[in-house]
Amino acid sequence: MKLKEIGEDAVVEAITRELRFDGRVEVGPGDDCALVRFGQNLQLLKTDCVVEGVHFLLETSARAVGWKALCRAISDIAAMGGDPLDAVITVAISPDRELAWLTDLYAGLNQAAANYGVNLVGGETSRSPGPVFISVALTGKVEKERLVVRSGGKIGDRLYVTGRLGGSLRGKHLSFEPRLAESRWLTENFRLHAMIDLSDGLGSDLPRLAKASGTGFEIDFSALPKNEGCSVEQALADGEDYELLFAVSDDVGAKLEQDWKKAFPELPLTRIGRLTEQKGDLLSKPGYDHFQ
């Protein structure tokens, strides 16, 4: 059976089924990051990649590609309530490519690293017979009491998203800012039940959060914070928003909304619905699937 006949979630299920871990592993595949114990601390581990012809085009600025490559992984660390630490970078690239492309890529990686306090500690550079591949592996740390996984949502929880959704391909997918400060503020001040970053679109990522939490969900389509000119469908399905979606208990929602406005006056926080008892997908159209 071909990968494109199966779909991304089923592919991941097939390859993770046989994995076995020792007792150090707190969270394995299936969340935004893995979580392992390292000495007395909790470490987050994430890997991600961007591929020429899939996530960017030949004519895309290499600097923007570097920014995007690292910020995608930082967004996943943020989605667990963590703080990024160290990254290692793999680049496979044709020997016919200009050195300047690679140094521009690293300028973008460096810029993101400096902005978010990441050390680029190493990497691997290899030949590619065709497109450029860039893989970023990023570590982070998280305090036990601030850790947020996808599976902690409870029936009745309010659902919030940061920022606005949809239309990312017009440019935001290359220049977005991972919601690291927002995540650290949220987890310092409130007990979040569940969180995920919106990389494939609300229409894919919300069902993942609800499924992991063992709940259903309902959303108020008229409340969705859309980027200018975007339809509800685009807000659900375009993907690459890199905003945070999180669930909190109903009784902290009011204070959270109030405090958020003082802490992040420029960035909207929108209540979009709630987790429900009823299972099943209430969305008309899923977000981006890598294989379909």
Next chain:
Amino acid sequence: MKLKEIGEDAVVEAITRELRFDGRVEVGPGDDCALVRFGQNLQLLKTDCVVEGVHFLLETSARAVGWKALCRAISDIAAMGGDPLDAVITVAISPDRELAWLTDLYAGLNQAAANYGVNLVGGETSRSPGPVFISVALTGKVEKERLVVRSGGKIGDRLYVTGRLGGSLRGKHLSFEPRLAESRWLTENFRLHAMIDLSDGLGSDLPRLAKASGTGFEIDFSALPKNEGCSVEQALADGEDYELLFAVSDDVGAKLEQDWKKAFPELPLTRIGRLTEQKGDLLSKPGYDHFQ
């Protein structure tokens, strides 16, 4: 200027020149692994990749590719005296590829993970417009007193290699065993000055160790442990041996050789030369360069 006009070491130099680290980073790019402080412990970080058409062919067993992909990174952790812990895997693959190829790849990754005590804790699967690209990021830990870097070699040190060199493409490059037990035994019992794993070939990797140590070197070509049917040139230049090359002071060499025979009776350990005062490359032909 194109990458192929420059060569791998100069490319790495160009992209690592601007990197800035905070005080947690003990060893940055340029050694087998990066070394960072994490809480009270020292963590090793390595990333590596294998690319279809470069490191393996379409007809190569996917299981062997998975084994190789993880074992290459384990070999680098061993080269620093460390113990591997957790890996995250990135795979970019065409949607037209069979699911069985991917599950076979993971069978090989799993086999290597089980053999060497690694947790496969997460990954990313993406579409590729062409070749399959697999990147492995691996963490490890190392006790401070057992850490071995490339730069600690001293003039007069004896140089040893494990196993036999050359001819790896005949099969060993897909089925090699990273010298993890050997490295852990060596660093437990002897104070090694410098170590590197032979991935690009002795002809490339020995000059790197000597350069990092600020020394020259001389080797006894007649002493090189060659795989059957291999010339000296092949032992120097074929690459993908994944053996350990290390430097120790002259006065521990005799005991080390004696004890090695008892600990690893099946695996040769060969004294191949020494580190010298005179700088400069005494080898006729370098090993594998990714861009030339």
